[in-house]
Amino acid sequence: MSFNEKMLNQVQLTTANATILFTPPKRMIFRIESLIVANYGGVVTNLSLYHDNNGTTSDNTTVIMSAVPFGINLFRVIPIGIYMNNLEGGGGSLIATAAAGNIFTLTLYGTEIK
Secondary structure, eight states: OOEEEEEEEEEEEOSSSOEEEEOOOTTOEEEEEEEEEEEOSSSOEEEEEEEETTSOOOSTTTEEEEEEEEOTTEEEEEEEEEEEEOTTSOOOEEEEEEOTTOOEEEEEEEEEEO
16 A cells, blocks of 8 residues: 655635535545645635535535634645545545635645555
8 A cells, every 4th residue: 555645636716616626536545634725815704615425515414614714814724634535436525615705725635545
């Protein structure tokens, strides 16, 4: 078994639409270690995270962090510590939402397990 630590994705979240941060490729296992959140907008904005283990639902049934406020020009490291796999092709997703008019940069780090 091998472990490869790396940046898994980086997105800029600028709308209120749900944005997929990460979906594991087929036949892969990942441990999601941390998320760096940077708010470069001019207002305090709430951020929500969702983990749907078999799809892309972003509602109260899959929320893991709900409407947490992030200050202006602030960054924060959020430890996550969850496993995601897509061994049988039905993998889920890690999803983010925020208020319209925000400017977040989200950087996801984790370990690929082979």
